[in-house]
Amino acid sequence: MIKTALLILTTSALLVGGQAVHADPARDKIIADLARAAGTTLSAQRGQAFFTGTHSGGKPDSPSCSTCHTKDMRKPGATRVGKPIDPMAVSVTRDRFTDPEKVAKWFKRNCNSVLGRECTATEQGDILTWLSSL
Amino acid sequence: MKTITTIVTSAALGLIFAGPLAAQKAGEALTKEECSACHLAYQAYFLPKRSWQAIMADLPNHFGEDASLPDADRAEIEAFLAAGAADRQGRNPRWLQAISQDVVPMRISELSWFTHEHGNRVKNRVAKDPAIGSISNCAACHKGAERGHYDDD
Numbered sequence: 001m002i003k004t005a006l007l008i009l010t011t012s013a014l015l016v017g018g019q020a021v022h023a024d025p026a027r028d029k030i031i032a033d034l035a036r037a038a039g040t041t042l043s044a045q046r047g048q049a050f051f052t053g054t055h056s057g058g059k060p061d062s063p064s065c066s067t068c069h070t071k072d073m074r075k076p077g078a079t080r081v082g083k084p085i086d087p088m089a090v091s092v093t094r095d096r097f098t099d100p101e102k103v104a105k106w107f108k109r110n111c112n113s114v115l116g117r118e119c120t121a122t123e124q125g126d127i128l129t130w131l132s133s134l
Numbered sequence: 135m136k137t138i139t140t141i142v143t144s145a146a147l148g149l150i151f152a153g154p155l156a157a158q159k160a161g162e163a164l165t166k167e168e169c170s171a172c173h174l175a176y177q178a179y180f181l182p183k184r185s186w187q188a189i190m191a192d193l194p195n196h197f198g199e200d201a202s203l204p205d206a207d208r209a210e211i212e213a214f215l216a217a218g219a220a221d222r223q224g225r226n227p228r229w230l231q232a233i234s235q236d237v238v239p240m241r242i243s244e245l246s247w248f249t250h251e252h253g254n255r256v257k258n259r260v261a262k263d264p265a266i267g268s269i270s271n272c273a274a275c276h277k278g279a280e281r282g283h284y285d286d287d
Contacts, residue, residue, distance in 0.1 A: 059199060062198070079172045080199070081270040082265070082267025083170075083172060083271070108202065109202060110200070112202075113198075
């Protein structure tokens with residue numbers, strides 16, 4: 001019981017940097033798990049910079065997350081063949097980041113496409129913190 | 135007596151077909167879900183089995199993106215595509231006829247049949263309209279593309 005309480009307190013402390021505005025138990029747990037793995041305070045600001053920034057090391061057609069998702073998270077993006085992608089902002093697409101398997105699957109694929117590697121827990125946590133605050 | 139025989143036969147046939155049919159249905163649903171996350175789930179009958187095998191063997195490098203899947207899902211989708219491929223059961227549709235057996239076409243849009251059907255007029259239309267985005271966006275013009283209807287042009 002004390003252990004659980006401590007865990008919650010620690011997680012909350014780690015989340016203070018960018019507490020999710022649109023709470024959802026499943027999403028909160030995903031972010032809390034990332035925060036714990038990151039071992040640092042997650043930052044929405046850092047998430048935004050990473051997401052909208054241009055990277056190297058990945059595939060030439062996708063130098064940035066924003067290549068497909070645009071820089072306006074409240075608007076839909078488009079895949080490279082023109083299929084719409086639901087907006088990333090949690091305030092617009094309410095069920096975003098509530099399925100841990102889906103989150104892991106798309107981070108793995110898309111980080112590899114953009115950066116040529118998997119994203120760290122900090123990078124993932126920062127991005128989700130940012131997108132959950134919008 | 136005849137009725138009983140019919141019932142027994144039907145039940146037996148049902149048992150024989152239920153397994154593969156259910157598997158095929160599941161394979162179809164999974165294929166639709168995974169492929170159409172990014173693009174139209176192109177019908178299996180547009181490419182030969184060897185193409186689907188090559189495409190599904192290199193999902194981490196899928197036309198410029200990482201589209202990797204857990205291996206069980208990958209295998210199930212490949213099986214579904216192979217079962218419905220253009221050359222299934224010895225078939226040879228017109229879009230395969232110009233393709234040599236030792237060539238493995240990787241894109242439907244590269245088949246000579248496709249380029250002949252679409253021509254420069256369509257190419258120019260795609261190039262001019264950012265909303266279409268790509269010649270691979272079948273549904274931009276063929277409204278029934280998801281259901282396999284392409285005769286509306």
